[in-house]
Amino acid sequence: MTMPNKHHILSVTVVNKAGVLARLSGLFARRAFNIYSLAVAPTEDERYSRITIVVDVESTPLEQITKQLFKLIDVVKITELDPSDAVERELLLVTAEAPPAVRSQIIELVDVFEGRILNVGHERLTMSLEGHPDKLDDFEELLRPYGIVELQRTGRVALPKIDNSAARLRAVKNA
Amino acid sequence: MDMNGGQALIKALELEGVEVIFGLPGGCILPVYDPLLDSPLRHILVRHEQGAGHMAEGYAHVTGRPGVAMVTSGPAATNIVTPLCDAYMDSIPMVVITGQVPTGAIGTDAFQECDTIGITRSVTKHNELVTSAQDIPRAVREAFHIATTGRPGPVLLDIPKDIVDPKNPNSAMNWHWPTDQEVRDGLPGYKPNMKGHPRKIREAAELILASDRPVIYAGGGILKARAAEALKELAELCDIHVVTTLMARGSFPDDHPLCLGMPGMHGNYSAVTSMQRSDLLIALGSRFDDRITGRVGAFAPEAKIIHVDIDPAELGKVRRPDVPIVGDCRLVIEELIGAIRHLLDGGAAFPERSPWKQTISGWQEKHPLSYKQSEPGDALKPQFVLEQLRDNTPDDCIVASGVGQHQMWTSQYWKFNHPYTWVNSGGLGTMGFAVPAAIGAKVGRPDAMVWAVDGDGCFQMTAQELVTAAAERIPVKIAILNNAYLGMVRQWQEMFYEERYSEVYLSPDLPDYKLWAEAMGCVGMRVEAPEEVESAIQKANEIDDRPVVIEFRTDSSEKVFPMVPAGMSNDDIITDPALGEGFVQ
Structure with a gap:
């Protein structure tokens, strides 16, 4: 269970409604990227949920996938968290x-x-x-x-x- | 409760300015078809749901307004997946409404149930299962807003039967039409960036003023952003040549001295090579598709890149730009023109570019598009048919095509001097696109002449929609280039598979296209000799009360050139058909 080397933590704020997780995970699946861990829960604002995703990919494909995630209508904000600043x-x-x-x-x-x-x-x-x-x-x-x-x-x-x-x-x- | 969901759906479509729906009813969508009888909305009854989708696309291509298709659940929904994907790849604004089994039956494998939302998730810009009648007006407003703003694309609304069926209490609702502000508030994650970043615009202007060998690489985004006028102003102000990609044909006039035509796998030598040798590519609404770049690592090796696109995900996806600009093409080009003018007013000047311009005109003289005319008695040359068609139709004639050799020849030999006159399937490459897309285009532009150029393989995929066209009196004209083969596949087998022809022969006589056309209520003609071509086209042009199909018997062995074989560098462009004979990768 040790962490992969090239791991990235994405903190994704999404509109709290049905199907959002499927949209999001579908983008990773399409490129055969494995999601290392994923946690979903409501935030302080009940309209939104926060999804914390740990993925093991190089930066370049991650950049593209982050941009694709942001194209999802229900994604409000994406923050990549540097482990040293989180x-x-x-x-x-x-x-x-x-x-x-x-x-x-x-x-x-x-x-x-x-x-x-x-x-x-x-x-x-x-x-x-x-x-x-x-x-x-x-x-x-x-x-x-x-x-x-x-x-x-x-x-x-x-x-x-x-x-x-x-x-x-x-x-x-x-x- | 002042309305039911079915009435609300129709009323919402009316309020969105929809004038026509392409569709086909069935079990779950039936309650929406009933209030349609009382609506001024025009409905065109297709013969296959794929046809409805492509018609909506054709309509959107030529009008810039979103095409609307409505079909039932299950097989109807799966049949419209191909047009959705096609529209997604080519950024076509479209709203598709599918019926769904009643909310209580969802997930029970009910009759004609399928997971439409799941199936279409990756081929739509957005989709939504509407679960309450009260949500219908909001969902429709959001769908049109999303489909038509930012990078346009298809949006699907999946409507369970119970929320539109007046016999079901779930359909009761109070009408409320959301305000613009309510629509924006309901979509907190959707804010397309329209204006370019001023610093990036300035950097782009400086690069353009420093470039010795610039080329404008215009893509489909020019047309989506209604930026053709702005593009012309930019090109003329800076005196820069323009290539127009397959999706951008017509966005810059082919008869303009600065127009180089189509680049890419089957682009002309000057367009391909000018990009390849340029020191600055100004990519406007284009996406560095593999059919344009050839082998990416060898593409335009000395070029700096200015990349303008409304979709941030396109910037750096294939080639990292030196100046990335996220924004609407028209607004950014206008801002760029302002920035360049400002620099020119301040004393800056363009470098001496006459050597580059001479180089380009040298290429144009040395490597024009060419083909060998047929010998008497031989089959027609497809390029000859296209030249005749081009020369015997109005300058603003709309032309649609399927996918394959005929598509490439049309793009090469037609003169697109007006935007929104070229309708084709670029990204997905959907065979069978031409006939329904041409019908949709004619519905959107009844004033214009609409021709479809189709292959015999493509025609057999969607020809049944000519029954729709005949029934609805939509006078489209279809030119089938019948070479009795899946021609582009045959070309690859000839060139790259040592002439081992595997499953590409279709027969010239089966079906009998003339009889088939007549059976579908069209005028059918067959042309085999060069001297008959022009008169057949003239005759077709005069028919305005039903569709016309002309089958042109063309040379099976004719191949599309120039060609950059897949995966190779654009430097390896094959221009001479003789060099292509027996070419093995």
Whole structure:
């Protein structure tokens, strides 16, 4: 689950109505670009939703796809977020093997990462962890040797940092 | 509740200024056809839904107004996908209304149900499933606004039966016609940029004043923006030659001394080579299509690029411009003229360009379009037929074409001296476009003479619409260049597949085009000898109460030249047919 190298985070504000996600994902599918993660939710303004997309493409095709996205009538705004200028968060849910012999080690790991135990069974634990996606990667890596039964991540959501909040559309500013 | 959805739909179309709908009714759209009986809107009953779409396109091509087509759900919707895609590729304003199964039945695999919105999403500028009768006026206003502004294109409205059926309570609504402001507020993500950026305009003007070998590369955007006059003023002010792409034929008069005609795969030598050798390409509403550039890496290697387009996604899509300008072609050209005049007034001057102009005229003398006349007794040369047709029709005659060899010969040999006289399928290359598009054009311009030049392969795809034309008394004229082959495919098999002809032979006699035309209520003629060509055309020109079809028996072996083989550099243009014989890539 480590991040791809050429990843880009697009924060897309769209009109909150049926079919918008299909229009948007269709543009990626047409070019056979894989969406690495995607999160959709309403914003502070109920008329709009924000879609946070992480894609793994070179800048040049991304520029074209960003412009094509912007042609969609229901897309209001697109911001490409530079990871160094953005606040990113993600939620992870995981069920792991936790027999009594190692259970305390796992609980200690959850404590270190400031995660939570959500559900306890005889042989398994279900935990949640919220944080920067890199932190989630680390936690997942350390938990793996114990045996991961099921794992689900939400995909990242992101907002620009306040102290450097100028909207960055790196991919399209040259054209 | 003062109205039902079906009445509201018809009233909304009337208020949008629609004068004609091309369509064919069916189950789910039936409730909209009923109030149509009480409306002044003209409806043209097509024989196949694809015909409705292409007619709407032809209408839009020649009038600049959006073409409207209305069909039912399921197979009717899928039949109109090709015209939607065609209109999307060529930026044709069009509004298509499709019936849909009642809202409660959507998703149940109901009779004649299909996911029209899903299927047409990638071939429309926008589409909408209208889920409430109350939304109909808004949806129609938005559809016309989106179809006709910015980069024009097709918009589809999918209308479930229950919201237009007066027997269903879901169709009850209160009429409200949205104001312009309400339309804008309803589309917060849609704000086409019309005016060019002043700094970029200044940069463009400076580049033009510094260029020794400039060429204007005019595309279909000139016509969409109604910018032909502005283009002429710019070209004459700067004394710069103009190439007109397949989509831009007529946007700059062919009889103008600065006109170089069509560039591209089958463009003439001077148009292709002047772009290739230029030091500045002024791309106005054109999109660096692969049929223009040939191998992109080898295209116009020394040229700087000024690229003007209303669609920001076109700038840098194929070739990165030195000066990108997002805006409406007419407004930007006018601003550019102002900026150039300002620089000239300030003492700037154009460089001495006579060597470049001499080079171009040298090319024009050395490499004119040419073909070998037929020997007595042989089949007609298609180019000869086109020259006769061109010379025996009015200067402002509208001509439509299908796709293939006949299309290229028409574009090459016709003299397009007026905008909006050329109707063809450029981007999608839709065989069968000519007959319905010509009918739509004639409906839009009943005052003009409308000819379609078609191939025998194309004609067989949509000929049934001549029944529509005969029934509606739409007197279009069709010239079939019958070479008994899928000619362009045959040309490629001859040149690039070692003359191994695979599934391209169509037979000259099957069908009998003259009889077929007559069966469809048209006048049918067959012409085989050169001396009969002119009189047949004259006879067709005199018929004004029904369609005419002339079948010209043409030489199967004739190929379109010049040609830049696909994927090759424009430097490798083949001008001499003799050099094309047995050419293997």
